[in-house]
Amino acid sequence: MQNTARHPANSIRRLIKRDWREWLVFLAFAGPNVALFAIFTYTPLINNLLLSFSDWNMISADKNFVGLQNYVDIINDSQMGKVLLNTVLFTSSSVLLVLLLGLGGGLLLNQKLRGRNAARSILFTPNILSGAAIAIVWIYIFDPRFGLIYTVLKPLGIDSPKWLTDPNWALPAIVIVYVWKYLGYATVIYIAGLQAIPGDLYEAARVDGASAWMRFRHVTLPGLSPVMFFLILTSILSSFQSFDIINVMTKGGPVNATNTLIYRLYELGFINFAIGRAGVIGMVLFVMMFAVTLLQLRYLDRQVSYA
C-alpha cells in the first residue's frame, strides 16, 4: 500500500484529483458572485454601449442602428451644457465643503474631550439614513413660509430665500443637504487618519520648537494626505451618484437648475424613454467614474503594500 502511494505517477494522480476538488470548491464559492456580475454588470455595460448607438423608445419592436447620432444629439442638446455645469458645480462644492469642514471637525474632535465619541457618532448618523427621508425633512426645513430656516430668520427680520423654487438657490440647497449627510463620514475617516499618525513625530517637532501651525503643516497634513486622497475620490464618486436627494427635492428643477448627469440619465431613460441618449449619458458617467475608481484602486494598493 505504502509503496504504491509513494509511486510518483500515483501521487501526481492524487494531486490532480485534489486539484480538481479545489477548483470545484473555488467555482462553488466564487462562481455565483462572478456569474451575477456577468449578468448584471459586464453584459449590461456592453449592452449600454450598443444601446447608445441605437434609436429606441423601450416599447417599439424596432431598434435601429443610428451610429453616433445620439452622441451628436447629446453634444447639440441645449440642456447638456447646463447639466455638465451643474454636475461640476455640485460635485466640486460639495466635495470641497465636506473635505474642509470634515478636516476641521476631525482636528477638533481628535482631542481628549468629554463626549467626543458621542459627538462623533451623532455626526455620523445622517450618513446611514435614507437619502429620500433626509430629502423630505429638508424640504420642510427649507419651506419658505413654514420651515425651520424661515422660523429662525423671522425674528431677525430676514426673509427666507425661496430655496427649492428659486433657480439661484436650488443647487446650494441640494449642496447643503448633501454636506449635512456626508460630513460625519469624512470626520470619522479624518479622526482615524489622525490617530494613525505616530505621536513621536509631534514630540520630535515640539522638541525642535515647531509652532502649532508648523506642526500642522509639516506633520499633520503630510500624515493625512493618504486619507485625504481616499476621501476626495470616494466623495467624488458618491456625489456623482447622488440621485435620491435630487429626485425627491427638485426633480432636476426649477428650470434644470439641479439637473445633473445622474438625474439626466434617469430623465432620458425612464421619463422620456429615449434609451439611446440615456445610454450616451451612461457611458459619459462610466468613463468619469472609471477614471476616479482607477485612481482610488492605485491608492488602496499602495496602502496595502506597506500595511
Add this chain to the structure above:
Amino acid sequence: MRAEETLSKALGYSAIVFTVLIIGIPVFWLITGALKTNREIFSPNPQWLPSQVMFDNFTKAWEGAPFGRYYINSFITTILGAACEITMGITTAYALVFVRFPKRDWVFVLLLVALMVPEEVVIVPNYLTIANWHLVNTYAGIVLPGASIAFGTFLLRQYFRSLPPELIDAARVDGAGHMRTMLSIIVPIAAPAVATAGLLSVVAKWNDYLWPLIVTSTADMRTLPIGISWLLDQEGNTEWGVVMAATLFVVVPVVLVFLYAQRFLVSGIAAGAVKG
C-alpha cells in the same frame, strides 16, 4: 503652551456643541413636526414646540399609505439582499485567499472591474433584463441585480490575507474541508470585519432608492423610501405633520440598529479607510 492647549480644548468643546446643534436641530424639527397639529405647522408665527404631544399624524400616515406593506417589502428585500451580499462576500473572499485555482488573480481583477461600474450606469439594460425575465415588480426583481458584492469582497479579502496562514494549515491538516474551515475558523476570527460589511449591506439595502423606484410599479411592492416619496407627492405641502411621521417610520429602524452597533461600525469603517 498652556494657553494654546486651553484654547484648543475650548474650540474642541465648541465643535462638539456645534455638531450636536447642526445634526440635532433638523432632527428636532422632524420629530416636533410629526407631533404638531396642522394649525401649529401652518401658523404665520411658527412655534418651536408643539403645544401638546399627539400622535394623530402617525395614525394618519399609517392609514394614508400601505405602510404595513412597505415595512414587509423593505424587510424582505433588505434581508434577502444583505444575506446574498454577505454570503457571497465571505465565500468569494475565502476562495480568493485560501482555495487553489489557476489564474485566481484574474478572478480578482474581474471583481475590480465590477467595482468600477456603478449601478446607475447599467440600470437601463438591467431593467430590460429583469423585464425579459418577467421579474418587474417582484422581490426577486428588486434583489437580484444588487445581490453580488465587489467592495465588501475586496475588504474581506484584505482582512483574510492578514490572518496567519498557520491557522488554516492546522485546520486543513486536521482534515477539515474548506466549508468547515471557513465557517468554524475564518468567519469567527474575522467577525468584526464580517459584521461591519454585513451592517453596511443592511443599511444600503434598506435605503436603496433608484433601483426599487424603477423596478416597482404598484403600491403593494414599494419599499419604504419609495413609499414615503410617493406620500410626499400626494400630500406634499398640505400635510407636513403626516409626512414627517411617515419619514420617522423609515428612519427609526436604522437609527435603532445604529445605536446598538455604532461603536464598532464607526471604527470598522474608519479602519477600512485607513488600512485599506
